[in-house]
Amino acid sequence: MTKNSHEYRVTFSEVTKIMDFVDEMPVISNGIYVIVDAVHENGMLGFDGRLGITIVEIIRHYLDHVDRFSILVFNCDSNDGKQVKRHYKFERWFRMYADDMAFEKIDEEILEPSGDVYVPTFISVLFAQDHPRRKLIFEEVQELKKKFIEK
Amino acid sequence: MSNVTVIPRENVKAIEALKKLKERKAELRAFLANGGSIKNYKRK
Numbered sequence: 001m002t003k004n005s006h007e008y009r010v011t012f013s014e015v016t017k018i019m020d021f022v023d024e025m026p027v028i029s030n031g032i033y034v035i036v037d038a039v040h041e042n043g044m045l046g047f048d049g050r051l052g053i054t055i056v057e058i059i060r061h062y063l064d065h066v067d068r069f070s071i072l073v074f075n076c077d078s079n080d081g082k083q084v085k086r087h088y089k090f091e092r093w094f095r096m097y098a099d100d101m102a103f104e105k106i107d108e109e110i111l112e113p114s115g116d117v118y119v120p121t122f123i124s125v126l127f128a129q130d131h132p133r134r135k136l137i138f139e140e141v142q143e144l145k146k147k148f149i150e151k
Numbered sequence: 152m153s154n155v156t157v158i159p160r161e162n163v164k165a166i167e168a169l170k171k172l173k174e175r176k177a178e179l180r181a182f183l184a185n186g187g188s189i190k191n192y193k194r195k
Binding site (some may be wrong): 009011012013016017018019020021035037039075077078079087106107108109110111112113118121122145147148149150151 | 153154155156157158159160161162164165166168169171172173175176177179180183184189192193194
């Protein structure tokens with residue numbers, strides 16, 4: 001529940017339930033896909049100073065109490081064309097509220113052809129700086145990028 | 152700052168993969184919005 005009484009839900013799901021293109025990746029396929037949803041909107045979803053810190057604290061709690069070595073995957077919604085704003089908001093929240101979390105975040109902007117234009121999709125992967133499979137995570141992200149740029 | 156990856160128009164597999172990602176996310180959201188639990192959600 002936020003300052004303006006909007007209610008949000010954060011869902012942690014196996015990443016393979018959403019992204020089947022990571023099925024063959026031994027490390028990232030064990031990741032957790034995070035979805036943030038407004039479930040009860042109390043009027044317009046305008047500026048709410050408590051929202052960012054609340055979401056970051058939920059993620060921090062998950063890492064501290066469920067699995068510190070989770071690989072969390074985020075992907076901004078693009079249905080309404082506001083994915084760029086969402087991505088920068090998400091970035092700002094992490095800079096402001098999570099700089100003590102000792103994590104690494106890989107941010108990928110994927111430009112997808114759609115008619116005459118390219119539409120951005122943002123995917124971020126977050127994991128502990130001392131994650132035992134850190135090197136493999138980077139390698140698998142590179143492997144995925146290669147698959148996306150193939151002709 | 153994000154790294155940028157451009158999908159070539161010829162890469163139908165990649166375009167399809169992103170389309171599926173959006174569809175699956177929408178399906179899961181609808182499932183949760185209807186009172187479903189993530190523990191019971193199975194990918195179609």
